Amino acid sequence: MRIIKIGIVQQSATASLSNNLEKLAANIKACVVKGAQLIVLQELHNTPYFCQVEDVNNFDLAESIPGPSTAFFGSLAKDLHVVLVTSLFERRAAGLYHNTAVVFDTDGSIAGKYRKMHIPDDPAYYEKFYFTPGDLNFEPIQTSLGKLGLMVCWDQWYPEGARLMALKGAELLIYPTAIGWESSDTADEKQRQLGAWQTVMRGHAVANGLPVIAVNRVGHEPDPSGQTNGIHFWGNSFVAGPQGELLATAGADKEENLVVDIDIERSEQVRRWWPFLRDRRIDAYGEILKRFCNE
Numbered sequence: 001m002r003i004i005k006i007g008i009v010q011q012s013a014t015a016s017l018s019n020n021l022e023k024l025a026a027n028i029k030a031c032v033v034k035g036a037q038l039i040v041l042q043e044l045h046n047t048p049y050f051c052q053v054e055d056v057n058n059f060d061l062a063e064s065i066p067g068p069s070t071a072f073f074g075s076l077a078k079d080l081h082v083v084l085v086t087s088l089f090e091r092r093a094a095g096l097y098h099n100t101a102v103v104f105d106t107d108g109s110i111a112g113k114y115r116k117m118h119i120p121d122d123p124a125y126y127e128k129f130y131f132t133p134g135d136l137n138f139e140p141i142q143t144s145l146g147k148l149g150l151m152v153c154w155d156q157w158y159p160e161g162a163r164l165m166a167l168k169g170a171e172l173l174i175y176p177t178a179i180g181w182e183s184s185d186t187a188d189e190k191q192r193q194l195g196a197w198q199t200v201m202r203g204h205a206v207a208n209g210l211p212v213i214a215v216n217r218v219g220h221e222p223d224p225s226g227q228t229n230g231i232h233f234w235g236n237s238f239v240a241g242p243q244g245e246l247l248a249t250a251g252a253d254k255e256e257n258l259v260v261d262i263d264i265e266r267s268e269q270v271r272r273w274w275p276f277l278r279d280r281r282i283d284a285y286g287e288i289l290k291r292f293c294n295e
Helices: 017-033 056-061 068-080 153-157 159-167 187-208 266-273
Strands: 003-010 038-040 083-093 096-104 110-115 141-143 146-150 172-177 180-182 212-216 218-221 231-234 238-240 246-249 256-263
Touching: 003 017, 003 212, 017 038, 017 068, 017 256, 068 083, 068 096, 083 146, 083 172, 096 146, 110 141, 146 159, 153 172, 153 187, 159 172, 159 187, 172 187, 187 212, 187 238, 238 256, 246 256
Parallel strands: 003 038, 038 083, 146 172, 172 212
Antiparallel strands: 003 256, 083 096, 096 110, 141 146, 180 231, 212 238, 218 231, 238 246
């Protein structure tokens, strides 16, 4: 067995960057105390989820990579000797911004980064206004603990990204996330949305024989425009094994740190039982590159 202790940090965000960073650091350290070797943070954890409105002033929140946040988190990773997965608003150039996940290795160096590929544009999730689609493709990031198949939030709905990460040797699939309910959603609709969110990622685990880590934010964040009642981020961060089995799940309404053991070598055995990669019909999938086939 090759066990990695995974830490996940599910927390709320305030308008104070310093307070958010202080709380993130404390939660990361709390995971380390419990033995965590790889710690994953939620999407855009430094700030409230600013994409509820289209406001050019929010571009002031973006920063370069490397920059202040990478220095902060790199120092934490080095001091605590952990692999750390973060999620930042990247300023690449004036007018060019990305939703970018950055991985730090145990020496504090940047092991790699991933720019969110699929960008949503839904009510209260106006991300196309802020983020240019990623151009680093689906490339696993090599760390001292293994190869991480890192994607971000909306990417989690697409099986193609998970498959490509698996085909390129990823040992874990990781999704920092910011997703929640709108106040007008009925109780039944809320459960359907939450169930679909969890099911699709557990499906990626099954289809690829890989563990999945999904870390969501939690708590209510008001709409700055006042046009809606804001978003209640539903938490429920989870870790699933390579057969989709739930290894740990956080709650829906509270900040929570979890540390979970994952046996990386279990994927080898699962893929022997369920050899989906062997039986893929790569000669018959050409049409997957079309937008729609019945035209």
